[in-house]
Amino acid sequence: DAGITQSPRHKVTETGTPVTLRCHQTENHRYMYWYRQDPGHGLRLIHYSYGVKDTDKGEVSDGYSVSRSKTEDFLLTLESATSSQTSVYFCAISEGPLRGQETQYFGPGTRLLVL
Amino acid sequence: AQTVTQSQPEMSVQEAETVTLSCTYDTSESNYYLFWYKQPPSRQMILVIRQEAYKQQNATENRFSVNFQKAAKSFSLKISDSQLGDTAMYFCAFMGGANSKLTFGKGITLSVRP
Known part of the structure; x- marks a missing residue:
């Protein structure tokens, strides 16, 4: 299995609060x-x-922004969470767009509930 | 924009039998990739099989094989000797050429009966 972790795995938050989800990979893949x-x-x-x-x-x-300051980490931020952003969020990685590199591998997912 | 259609929301199959899951797509590109992903109750997305459009030969992975009909823009998944562990949601997905973005169908829930 590809080395992909997501944190947190579950989160409950209130409408209007900021939320950041983290994806971390150990595969040194270029695309996230x-x-x-x-x-x-x-x-x-x-x-x-x-x-x-x-x-x-x-x-x-x-309603979403992202940042990537290191190869291994990709952050997803909800600046002001809304109930429509209640969902399961998945991170994925791939080596690149070239033939043989394109397959995406997924993390375990984060379940987010916005009340 | 590409679209992926999985018209059957649910299917059921008896253990040890064969089942085929349908998928159609729409694109103007000539070079692309197609995928089937499995999502069991654990929610993990697992790659089942991958097909490159320029390859005429259908991809196979053990009990899983595809019927790729490029002219018809059809990409069905055949599961042979169905097992209880095959119970899951299955997603068909498209990736165009050098574009690394995946477009998913809505998925189909497969239940394998003992």
Whole structure:
């Protein structure tokens, strides 16, 4: 299994509070991703990173920001959590976009409940 | 934009039998990758199988194989000799060319009956 951890694994917070989720990898992969999973939607990409300090938006980026100051860590921040951000969040990693490197491997997920 | 469609929300199969999960996609790209991921009750996303569009040969991984029909934009997963541990949600996913982003279908819940 790819060495990917997410913290926290579960979090309950209140509307309007900031929340930061952390993804940590030990594989030295260049690409890292944040997805959210909601019933009836599969997984949807929030943001991704293609290197240290290099990030880009995904399909559902509104209300989220990310940072990557080290290869191994990718942080997802909800500046002011809303109930619509209650979801399961997955981090994923891949070596890169080139053939043979593109497969994404997923972390265990973080269940976030915003009250 | 690419889309991935999994039209069957649920399926059930008897242990030891074979089941096929359907997936269709829409893209204008000629080079891309297709994946099936499994999500058991533990919620972990596990790669089942991967197919490169330029390869005509269907990918196989032990009991799992795909039927890749490029012209029809169809990518179905066949599970042979179904086991209780195959009970999970299965997601079909698309990645276009040099674009590293995955687009997922909504998933299908597979139940294997003893």
